[in-house]
């Protein structure tokens with residue numbers, strides 16, 4: 001007789017959260033942010049064969065309910081660079097289409113051996129449900145209008161590379177004297193929220209800029225120390241970093257926006273940048289809409305860090321994965337490297 005089917009274990013609400021989950025930037029203390037940055041630098045410089053031993057044959061699931069190019073690809077490349085086996089599940093080609101719930105999909109992935117799940121979901125807070133349903137570390141790849149913590153961490157790494165010589169030992173004053181203006185569709189932006197929660201903890205002044213339809217006054221309640229400036233040119237003149245955001249047409253339901261008026265007030269174009277912020281870093285999390293929030297000339301110009309931000313995504317995501325799976329310490333040299341170091345006398349086949 002078959003044993004009774006084992007009930008899926010769903011963690012009680014009060015259960016401790018799995019170590020290594022990062023759903024919000026607030027899951028990391030300032031010291032832990034420094035550890036992630038330092039680990040990213042170490043992993044980036046590590047011998048690729050040694051690095052592959054860190055997560056060799058461990059199983060990482062990428063669960064994507066929304067489109068993504070940067071986050072999905074860089075998490076996948078990061079997992080593979082650490083030696084993990086990856087499985088990509090997207091809502092268009094899985095049982096999600098047949099109505100399977102997030103909870104049941106999570107439990108299924110765990111039954112298949114997944115040890116960590118990267119989730120992108122259209123609903124804010126979905127990663128908490130998945131974490132509770134599976135007990136696995138969950139890395140938030142962007143949930144609704146809530147957060148996108150790995151994006152904020154790679155944005156931070158980009159800023160530190162330009163403004164602080166690539167420093168990784170961060171503290172509460174590391175970005176003192178730096179004003180970061182986040183411009184555009186703040187209301188719908190998980191990237192804005194994660195950066196607005198992260199950067200002031202390191203001493204940066206964060207200014208939010210945009211029209212009331214996309215930036216209601218209540219946005220200053222996202223976190224402490226935030227200010228609103230409606231005049232883009234005034235904000236530019238005070239900024240060392242300008243972070244442009246995409247107008248999220250897919251989330252604009254009910255919001256009236258005159259795009260021509262928006263461009264005339266808030267577009268980052270070459271004359272505006274030259275006149276008001278010729279030295280500032282021009283950032284954008286992507287995807288960019290050329291000709292709307294910024295012009296091609298600015299996107300491809302010398303102040304733009306857009307491609308560089310994408311490049312920082314892989315080491316940051318390697319660090320988050322290694323941390324989530326407890327592979328952030330020292331690792332043994334790979335067998336291949338050890339064999340190569342042996343003297344010819346120790347290897348009879350080579351002598352022959």
Ligand code: CP
Pocket residue numbers: 067068069070071072142148151285286287
């Ligand atoms: N920045 C960002 O999240 O891009 P993708 O939607 O392509 O992942």
